[in-house]
Amino acid sequence: xxxxxxxxxxxxxxxxxxxxxxxxxxxxxxxxxxxxxxxxxxxxxxxxxxxxxxxxxxxxxxxxxxxxxxxxxxxxxxxxxxxxxxxxxxxxxxxxxxxxxxxxxxxxxxxxxxxxxxxxxxxxxxxxxxxxxxxxxxxxxxxxxxxxxxxxxxxxxxxxxxxxxxxxxxxxxxxxxxxxxxxxxxxxxxxxxxxxxxxxxxxxx
Numbered sequence: 001x002x003x004x005x006x007x008x009x010x011x012x013x014x015x016x017x018x019x020x021x022x023x024x025x026x027x028x029x030x031x032x033x034x035x036x037x038x039x040x041x042x043x044x045x046x047x048x049x050x051x052x053x054x055x056x057x058x059x060x061x062x063x064x065x066x067x068x069x070x071x072x073x074x075x076x077x078x079x080x081x082x083x084x085x086x087x088x089x090x091x092x093x094x095x096x097x098x099x100x101x102x103x104x105x106x107x108x109x110x111x112x113x114x115x116x117x118x119x120x121x122x123x124x125x126x127x128x129x130x131x132x133x134x135x136x137x138x139x140x141x142x143x144x145x146x147x148x149x150x151x152x153x154x155x156x157x158x159x160x161x162x163x164x165x166x167x168x169x170x171x172x173x174x175x176x177x178x179x180x181x182x183x184x185x186x187x188x189x190x191x192x193x194x195x196x197x198x199x200x201x202x203x204x205x
Contacts, residue, residue, distance in 0.1 A: 011124035013133035024119035031115040033087045034095055034108070038130030039137070040080040042152040045127050049103045052092035070153045135160060139167035
């Protein structure tokens with residue numbers, strides 16, 4: 001129960017927070033690559049730190065998730081491909097430390113925290129929140145729970161359904177308001193005038 005509550009408290013990055021990070025860390029920086037890998041793969045940090053150029057072939061990023069053992073083949077988003085191409089690496093591994101070694105999951109979290117601090121982002125912006133932001137983005141463009149799971153690798157759809165339900169609610173609300181956007185909700189001026197005249201006559205009588 002405690003673990004589930006802690007996981008649910010992880011903040012989902014907003015688009016404004018993502019833009020703030022991107023404004024501070026340009027394409028070509030290691031920080032920007034870490035952000036892009038989180039956003040465009042929707043993977044956990046334990047899988048992100050293992051990703052390398054050898055996992056990318058014919059436009060697909062293929063990996064086996066450490067936590068679930070699930071094998072995923074994810075199309076590489078054009079923005080991610082451009083950022084990978086622009087970021088210098090010492091070897092095959094995409095994210096490496098200053099000494100050229102692959103990050104451990106906890107070390108990546110620590111480093112990412114430093115990058116967020118430098119960008120002026122609040123403490124609730126953590127790396128795992130990018131996975132949630134990625135799922136939210138997919139839901140917002142109309143992806144089904146199964147489509148999102150095919151990228152994120154979630155084995156159950158319960159958590160993903162929260163993203164799709166939230167996105168569906170927003171779409172339905174927008175659609176509903178658009179239906180009345182061109183409809184006047186104000187009373188007819190002639191009717192208002194008629195009622196005022198009637199009230200005036202009643203008062204005079």
